[in-house]
Amino acid sequence: MQEVGKIWMNGKLVPFKDAKVHVLTHALHYSTSIFEGIRCYNTSKSSAIFRLPEHVDRLFKSAKLYSMKMQFSKKEISDAIIKTVIASGLKECYIRPLVYYGYGTMGLTPTQNKVDVSIACWEWKMGESKAGKFSGAKCKVSSWIKIDSRSQPMQAKAASNYANAALARMEALDNGYDEAIMLNNQGKIAEGSAENIFIVKDGIIQTPPLSAGGLEGITRDSVIQVIEQNGGFVIERDLERDDLYSADEIFMTGTAAEVKSVTQIDKVKIGSGKMGKITQALQKSFSDVTLGKDERFLSWLTFV
Numbered sequence: 001m002q003e004v005g006k007i008w009m010n011g012k013l014v015p016f017k018d019a020k021v022h023v024l025t026h027a028l029h030y031s032t033s034i035f036e037g038i039r040c041y042n043t044s045k046s047s048a049i050f051r052l053p054e055h056v057d058r059l060f061k062s063a064k065l066y067s068m069k070m071q072f073s074k075k076e077i078s079d080a081i082i083k084t085v086i087a088s089g090l091k092e093c094y095i096r097p098l099v100y101y102g103y104g105t106m107g108l109t110p111t112q113n114k115v116d117v118s119i120a121c122w123e124w125k126m127g128e129s130k131a132g133k134f135s136g137a138k139c140k141v142s143s144w145i146k147i148d149s150r151s152q153p154m155q156a157k158a159a160s161n162y163a164n165a166a167l168a169r170m171e172a173l174d175n176g177y178d179e180a181i182m183l184n185n186q187g188k189i190a191e192g193s194a195e196n197i198f199i200v201k202d203g204i205i206q207t208p209p210l211s212a213g214g215l216e217g218i219t220r221d222s223v224i225q226v227i228e229q230n231g232g233f234v235i236e237r238d239l240e241r242d243d244l245y246s247a248d249e250i251f252m253t254g255t256a257a258e259v260k261s262v263t264q265i266d267k268v269k270i271g272s273g274k275m276g277k278i279t280q281a282l283q284k285s286f287s288d289v290t291l292g293k294d295e296r297f298l299s300w301l302t303f304v
């Protein structure tokens, strides 16, 4: 990681290398933190943060689900994100707001501890993403089952959800794949380790409903809106593993991944084994949106 700019901690911008927490910080021991992943794009006008209000809303929703008392308002967090991006000097970057139960009492109950907030950003070059973005990712259906909301609130973007996701990702990489796809406890497709998933079959774009256990992705929502504005539609339905193998095209969506093509699942080639036409067109449409080239979606950009 390249250390650039400053990190916002509880209201102050501190030098990158000084943004430290105590080793007895509650979240380090018990995973009691929630976070966001946001992108800032270098548009022809200026840098612009993609769907900032929606990300801040989700951050607060996650905090609420963990009974975290935020010491900042949504407006203060949004302003702090903009300030941190400006302080980074980066034209495009990844932004990571983090809310966590901090240092105080040590024990399982976090609620007596202060809720700390930090915002960091780091360089994220255009087009840079995990393996397979352009060539098509090879995915493994994970042997790890996606945890579900009977155990913890899955609509919270919480650190504790990601131990499960990280195990799936590590298993996929160890087996020579680029990414994992997770099934829920019913054996239906939930999502990737950090992306939502869509399939295309006979020209019809389909995605699992949120009740299948995937995160309510902001890119998922964006892509659905773009498809609809372009005259198309997306069907939400439970997908089986066989739906993946027999799909003509598969793509994943996420802040980091944007629109990522999937060309192989387990040992099965998807469609022609190359990125499909619908995925390719959507990648272009989505990129136009994030770069401010599509007038219809300019309201999704917060120019800094």
Ligand SMILES: Cc1ncc(COP(=O)(O)O)c(C=O)c1O
Binding pocket: 037, 165, 191, 192, 193, 194, 195, 196, 214, 215, 216, 217, 218, 219, 220, 253, 254, 255, 256
């Ligand atoms: C588990 C999971 N699902 C889906 C997504 C996609 O969400 P978004 O498009 O809001 O980045 C992410 C990334 O944040 C994720 O971590």
